[in-house]
Amino acid sequence: MRYWLMKSEPDEASIDHLAHAAKKTLPWTGVRNYQARNFMRDAMQVGDGVLFYHSSCPQPGIAGIAEVSSSAYPDPTQFDPKSPYFDPKSTQETPRWLLVDVHFVKKTPLVPLATLREHKELADMQVLAKGNRLSITPVTEAQWRFITEHLV
Template identity: 45%
Template structure:
């Protein structure tokens, strides 16, 4: 099992939206950064755990945990000419963008704020703190454990 941090803007789709979905499961899609896409396409797998991170909002930070419940598959938005993220270079035989399905496992009692993460020396090398804008990023097992203890 691998650990990940998926960023989202809660005014677009946040942990509350995921909680409201049937079976608390939804497609995690519309990733349009090549490095994030590569992680998603090449390394994210069913059973992996995900920290749901809210960005571009009042309470920036980690809001909870989800589980990946599908292997990566072609993001359908890339094929839809009416969609703002349509990609004319993508074809069903050669998709360029991928998504996975995730299921909510836990909402934290409070959002674990970015400012607290930055104060924790053991997290200094975390991708989030070094390369903040990446929407899909790996989390090392030791970082995962520290973050869970901080959330309790």
């Protein structure tokens, strides 16, 4: 089992959207970074833990816990010309972008980025690295355990 931090803008897909979605599951659409795509394609497995992180908002931070609930498959938004995630270079035969489904586990009190920075146990988290912009980053088992046992 692996662990991940997945960022989402809450006006697009929040922990509340996930909690109220059909079957409490949403496809993680719109990833347009090759490294994040490769995490989904090559490393994520059904059952992996997810720290659901609200980003690009007034108070960014961990807002809940989820889990990966599907293997990677083509993101349909890449084929939709009306989507902001449309990619004219993608085809049904050779899709460039993938997604996984994410399933709601629980909403937590928000753990702001500043709170994560306060704990030496989390100093190596990729989300805390200067200049990190990835929407999906791995989380170590020790980091997961510290966050789930002490912060949420």
